Amino acid sequence: DDDADERVPYSRRPEWADVEPIPQPESANPVVLIDYADEYVDAMDVWRAVYRSRERSRRVLDLTRDVIGMNGGAYTVWHHRWELVSALGVDLAEELRYAGTMARANPKNYQVWNHMRLCSQAMKASGDDARETLAWELNETHTRIALMMDAKNIHAWTQRAWAVRTFGRWTDEMEFTERMIDDDVRNNSAWNQRFFCVVGGLGGFVTSTDDDGNGDGADVVVLAESELAFAKSRLDKSPHNESAWNYVRGIL
């Protein structure tokens, strides 16, 4: 069957008959007017109505999924969806997986990752260790998948860094950065992440101006020497690698 032929507009679905669609306001002589597909206009007109009426229901939740599927950048709809998820008690792990799936379709989109963080924070706040572990694992999996498609996707790396800090997974991430550096020794995102782990894992490096007392001075030196050796071994193979040189400068 051809899905496009099968799709019934919301405006003609009996279960939506109670909702009066609200058309999009436009100026008298429109500017930057997009040649919207009929399905989009139909869905958005109904969404506008239920957004205004503040209806909290599964049908509205499903509608937001439909709209987001047509325009992943609809940040108002994503925000609305989060309100619904919270109000309806939707399973956060499922929602996190949904955001991860949307991230694959929209890898440069901000909203998918923000949604993932909101779900993750709520799972952590539950106080349940199993939920917290699951939240970390889902973050780890979905960012890793995104990086398989684009090893330098800055949103995915940033989300990983946030998750590593939130769930305290510094050592795991050091190993991950080594694997990514082995995949492409010139992957600057991987080197940056490694630096982030080195600094974060120690509870903060001693900086030139501020010794906060975290970490034994000797530990810092041992770690620094080990990281310099790591960088040197990579530079031996590719001496013109700016990422590795910047890493060395950072460690020193």
Added chain:
Amino acid sequence: MDGFGTEGLDFPTETSLEQWKLEHVARDIYRRSVASARIREEEDPTEECVACEGGWEASVAVLHRETHVAYLTKSLRHLSAGHVVLDASRCWLCYWIVHALALLGEPLGDDAARDVVEFLSLCQHPDGGFGGGPGQMPHLAPTYAAVACLAEIATVEAAKCVDRAKCAAFLARCKDKSSGGYRMHEGGETDTRGCYTALAVARLLGVQDAEGLCEGVGAFVKMCQTHEGGVAGEPGAEAHGGYTYCGLAAAVLCDSAHSLDLPELTHWLAHRQGAVEGGFNGRTNKLVDGCYSFWQGGAFPVLELASGAAIASDASSNAACALFPAAQLATQPTSSSNTAPSAPSAPSAPSFSSRALQGWLLLCCQLPNGGMQDKPGKGRDHYHTCYCLSGLSVAQHWGADGLVGPATNLLERTDPLVNVTEARLAEWTRLVAQLPKI
């Protein structure tokens, strides 16, 4: 970036292969451009000298103004169905198009100006700020885009359009007191873009003295400055051109640029220009992209504003494009109703090869039917058209090498802190000053 030389062949990775391919494409375009303009018999120059003659630029390194104006003018009214993914960014589309037209010296007619102002009014939220389209919740990015677009229009109606008091309240609601940063919208992400958009809007609306606006911004941006010297979107993330521009400009707008390590930032910035391509990349070991002509190239004048041009920099160690050696004599426009390019920067000011950047933009980023692109093969879009032209303006007016190409290439001068043309910004500022106090 130095290019990888033979190392890329000995130890190839995806990064070096992609870089090598792009350098090949760029070199090929430059060679063909020069060859097509050779007019007289001469000894075969070495490939490093082909651009020294100067004459080829006037006929080949040409900004095809009419094609861009046609593309932009049509887009201002109608956009194809594929643009549905920008339905939450229609304010941005207005700004990209109107600003690009302004740079090209093509202000909107009265009717178009009125229609844009009316549309932006529909995007303004009753609680303050602007959404990406009518009925959307307010968001700092379209708020910046809407206000900057209105500033570019700079009519009385445009100035009256913004509810400044409500907008200032929206900015305050976005402020994240614990970090000093700004959330992009209620429940949204906090990053360096938020700092910039909030502060640029405040500057444009004349509310930059609002209490708490600047508090902690310098410290937040400093936390986002990485070991590489550039600035990331949030602490721990990777140094990136867009966020570097945003962080640096936000710090300057707050008069707290001194919070940052400016020499390190300059060092990172100077290494973002491709030695072969002439354009800028956004991150270490990534490909150059036309839009970074503004985010990275435009950071140089912001640095000048931050430091009074007294930074010691090793920008001279940046290998300028071999095909675009710095001209001994800058080409000056023969006639212009615009401001002529400013005098070359003081020797100690941070600098980039503006000749190479102009060459990249003119020869690699223009599409034959109008519009500009990321790099050859990517195709045009309005975002790249706006930022390629903005970068070209910065290179022409703030760079040390004057104008590349014929006099008709000269664009209007843009303010590097808010990216609105200086002439319209002056008029807008005058109009805003006359509005009732809030």
